Amino acid sequence: MGAFDGLRALVTGGASGIGLATARLLTAEGARVAVLDLAEAAPEGFAAYVRADLGDDTSVVGGVGEAVSALGGLDVLVNNAGIGAQGGIEDNADEEWHRVLDINVLGLVRVTRAALPALRASTHAAVVNISSIAATAGLPQRALYSASKGAVLSLTRAMAADLLPEGIRVNAVNPGTADTPWVSRLLDRADDPAAEHAALAARQPHGRLVSPDEVAAAVVHLASPAAGSTTGTSLAVDGGMDGLRLRRES
Template structure:
């Protein structure tokens, strides 16, 4: 890394939440839209220099690196570009992923391979490329985006659930591997979130309003999770003051996985 472009020094031990990432550099995959964009904005608002890695350009003011998570060379080039831009790396948010619908008969071998390459191996590629820089940080963290589908059986989501279950297991294994290097690894598990991907699914439904109502109703707080809510959870997990938060999966799902309410 070029020390001449290193970010400002990190100050630990303060209570100012609005600047808790001051002097730090963050990398967010899938940061061009949806939850990833909200995470990138949240970290930047709290002082971080943010690089967005995505196949699509971002319309935000954040530094962007084109990145295909299914291609090792692309991932390594993107991570290297982020390091060259800010001279350091402290926070990695592995958020990018692709969806899939249907029961176990619905998806082809090619679809299984693609989802696994992006949702699981893609996170491993980014983490692997980022580890040398993270080992130099006094406040290193990796946060992976899992899902309520990692924890609860959802209809017509077999392939997606399989990949997100793997993300949760991988998170705990990574946390065990790197905790003594000073790198905290956690994951966040959103419920059904109000994102462009969900909107595309709704647009394809025979009755989009009824489908949205059904998705809202299955979450105990009776609404979709907002991207900003997930972003704040990610910021908590990445906060360098939370040194004992390690190997955690933080659910942001309106109680969908944990609660069992009686019918009204």
């Protein structure tokens, strides 16, 4: 018996990285899973794959509706989809700020808003938002991205307060720097990819990048009916980066 037997889940950005790992783990735990993404190639092994643009409310409403219809309802929503951004406070034009906030924050709002009627009909409704270590620690050259993920973390708590009376739990996971396609692309563009990889790994106290499977495990824990008394919280999967201050050996 899986922890999610009989439950239905929707994972945004589920075609790769953390989203794909989460969709696979939910499936392994017994859930019927629909993936929503913009990727042309549909990942295999799921109940449904829906293409939708989080920047377009009409596309989101249609995509979520299609996913809910294919699943026959909805119990779990994982808001994972998002885009990255680099640079300090001076380095991105207004247009880029609007683009990133529109996907990372308003995209989450659009999906959740469209999914709420189905979640309200569930007896095990749970929403898990993917925030970031960037929401809780000051990272260099991540001003825009940090602002967007800080908004996700604050929004998670507000959503939890609003939706708890309706039986819908809302939590967040804050990954550290993870071994995802986006990070791989950043490394590929670096002058010295090996040195950049080593630097990213070293800033996390456990000395390596976080794996997508580790983040997925945290998401699935928070979404599980076994976590029925957990809401309005965030779970860091960052190798201790946010909370630990290790003594350096001389």
